[in-house]
Amino acid sequence: MLYRRFGRTEIKMPVLSCGGMRYQQSWNDKDPISPASQRNIEACIERAIELGINHIETARGYGTSEEQLGKILPTLPRERIIVQTKVSPEADPAEFLATFERSMKLLRLDHVDLFALHGVNDETRLSWSLRKGGCLDAALELKRQGRVRAVGFSTHAAPRVITAMVQDGRCDYVNLHWYYVNQLAWPAIQAAAEQDMGVFIISPTDKGGRLYEPSDKLVRLCDPLSPIVFNDLFCLARPEVHTISVGAARPADFDEHMKALPLLDGEGAAQAALAPILRRIDEELERVLGRAWLETWHVGLPDWEAVPGHVNIREILRLYNFARALDMTAYGKMRYNLLGGGGHWFPGNRADRVRELDLAQALAGAPQRHRIPEVLAEAHALLAGQEVRRLGKH
Template sequence: MLYRRFGRTELRMPVFSCGGMRYQFKWQDVPLADVPAANQQNLEATIRRAVEVGINHVETARGYGSSELQLGLVLPQLDRDRLIVQTKVSPQVDPLEFERTLKRSLAFLKLDYIDLLGIHGINTPELLDHAVRPGGCLEVVREFQKQGKIRFVGFSTHGPTDVICDAIATDSFDYVNLHWYYVFQDNWRAIEAARRHDMGVFIISPSDKGGRLYSPPPKLVELCRPLSPMAFNDLFCLSHPQVHTLSLGAARPSDFDEHLKVLALLDRADELLPPIEERLEQVAIDTLGETWWKTWHEGLPTPEQTPGNINIPAILWMRNLAIAYDMNEFAEARYNLLGNGGHWFRGQRAERVGQLDLRPCLTNSPHADRIPALLADAHRRLGGKAVKRLSQQ
């Protein structure tokens, strides 16, 4: 395993982390007696496999249903000095409610302390305020740190880059969990800000939110040769030293195998990545047009600035991926989550675009005249049955 310094925490973080949102039994709290033995055995085998290959960072959250409860049967059996354990708790208006939830997390994990506590889902200015204001959630965390129950505090986010950078600028956090992949590089500005503040950088769900790369379309497979799309994305992310670890979200012990192949390729990134990136770029230009591909994102409004709360940037991004790389399954899943994602995935789909006047909000876009028709086309291509977040299922 390769390890990187996790910012000012000084922890030696493995470049792959064992994320805890896919091996648990339920997305809701359940009594331990209701957890099937086979599920618990799979979870334990997954954790032990991770530690065996050097992935000693185990990451979970209070919002991941039975994950913490089930991990509490496994983690105390392992060598605590070798583990880096992280859980996450969502910020609350009432810091006492946040404290009660945090205590529940620690009780489930059955550890004397955790290494990393993430404020889970700082996706809006309001949620950031709940965390950092005087008397807010971070003051609760500081008390737990004084008691030796938490070592370092960070935050996770699915929010816009400006909100992420505002959170980083408070200098209140030791690390950040965020989205950044080959197909979504918008948050690079936040990663650079984290570097300036000497924060650890943890990439959320690169194989799922990075394009459902565990089930890639044949076109993407061909474009990424000689690597798999999953290995290409791992190598792309880790070729940037500002990135410290990628969460693998394993559901079973074998889910680590494809990722582990990348370790032997890291010193060849300068050789392997450019030809693949050039092919991906050229195919996108050939299918979408060079002007569109290079400028489509310019001057777009946020959902809050758009009639009908339509998430224009996300919808055009999904349409691009579907057309350029045949990433229809991924684009459809993300598109149909719009309207159900709350602050985790903002905005609405484009089914009402024909009834809305988008001209005022598109005045800064060089493609203002084309975008309404492209949004309608995206809805025809991608629209289907509404999708719920995993935690709602």
């Protein structure tokens, strides 16, 4: 395993982390835990430790994950593992702290190494976190008490919200989404690097493209690497990124990610492996979508709140681009059909009614304003299915 200094936390962090969102018994923390499910989660942790992946990440919102981890983590040498949990900010910090206590009881630990405010996704939760006496102050008091070693935040937010949280200066690290198919948060990562914060990329394999079930075209374009290894290298080749999450559902899920390590160990090896793949993907995107569209589709787009019908234009066009050009339709459908049911984790609506909406004012600053309504309609025809709701709490 390779390890990197996790920013100013000074924690020696493995470049692959064991994410706790896919191996739990249930998203409902009241459900009984079966012996088979418990054996599986323990096998996942044992395999992670065997590989040198000693960072184990979970959250109060991950159903039975904390309770199940609490049956194995206390049996491991505490100094050898890095444990992170996360609690969503609340309007009332007392409720936030009560939820933290619930997490600690379930984990059966006297402290966690990393504690994050979970889902600082919008202006409301930003205010709950940063205001005087708010949830970040409460978390920092836990740090002063020695109950957490470092305080950070996780986010699915727009860059302006992430950057505001980073520039506050009190957080030690950030968990956020950034990978090949979604590079919007790069300025926030650069801001975090300037603050010497740890940077942890979440869900690179699932939200990063459903890479465990890649399209045939993506497989061909990434050859001789798998799409998983390509994306791992894309993230970890940047020194600003310290670790990425492997959301393992079973012990074997770590194996493909381990293939990235030899290419990270040699100087320039990752860039050399990435360069021809990036060139092929870029050429295919241009062939299918056209250079003018690729260079301008995102320019001048309003945030979803400012769009009639709250259509999340930026996200829909992003999904459309990869579905059309790289046959990533299954990924596009998975994400597109969360719109309208994703709450603050995945806000805005689909383009069901786009032909009925007057988007002229919202798109006035967009070079592609005349084409975008038709592309939105095409995206809906390509990606629409039954609307789904995001799993988990909050």
